[in-house]
Amino acid sequence: MGVKKEETNFFERVYEVAKQIPYGRVTSYGAIAKSLGAAKSARMVGWAMNACDGREDVPAHRVVNRKGILTGKHHFQGTNLMQQLLESEGVEVIESQIQDFDKIFWDPMTEL
DNA sequence: AAGCTGACGACAA
DNA sequence: ATTGTCGCCAGCT
Numbered sequence: 650m651g652v653k654k655e656e657t658n659f660f661e662r663v664y665e666v667a668k669q670i671p672y673g674r675v676t677s678y679g680a681i682a683k684s685l686g687a688a689k690s691a692r693m694v695g696w697a698m699n700a701c702d703g704r705e706d707v708p709a710h711r712v713v714n715r716k717g718i719l720t721g722k723h724h725f726q727g728t729n730l731m732q733q734l735l736e737s738e739g740v741e742v743i744e745s746q747i748q749d750f751d752k753i754f755w756d757p758m759t760e761l
Numbered sequence: 762a763a764g765c766t767g768a769c770g771a772c773a774a
Numbered sequence: 775a776t777t778g779t780c781g782c783c784a785g786c787t
């Protein structure tokens with residue numbers, strides 16, 4: 650049974666969605682929140698990402714804000730780590746701003 | 762124990 | 775168009 654304590658189902662759900670982000674794609678906090686049924690809890694998604702750091706295989710670098718800006722890059726180890734990870738996946742990122750954001754945007758509500 | 766903060770987002774003025 | 779405030783909920787001081 651639950652060998653480990655539940656980290657609030659909310660966070661778990663966020664992780665589940667984040668893990669399903671395809672390679673070379675990105676999504677936004679609000680999109681994930683919406684898919685969870687908590688459209689106004691975009692903040693919590695970001696907060697969940699904070700806890701995800703060092704937790705599960707949650708590609709937090711694929712989650713950005715609605716503008717396609719790497720708002721959370723500061724939470725990564727390096728200042729450019731997040732951007733480098735994205736570029737490594739073929740995502741064009743300039744000045745922490747994802748290019749063609751709408752093209753690589755992955756909507757968990759629509760595509761999931 | 763109570764209050765502030767925080768990886769966002771939408772709306773109001 | 776720009777700026778400011780509210781909402782959301784959990785974690786941290």
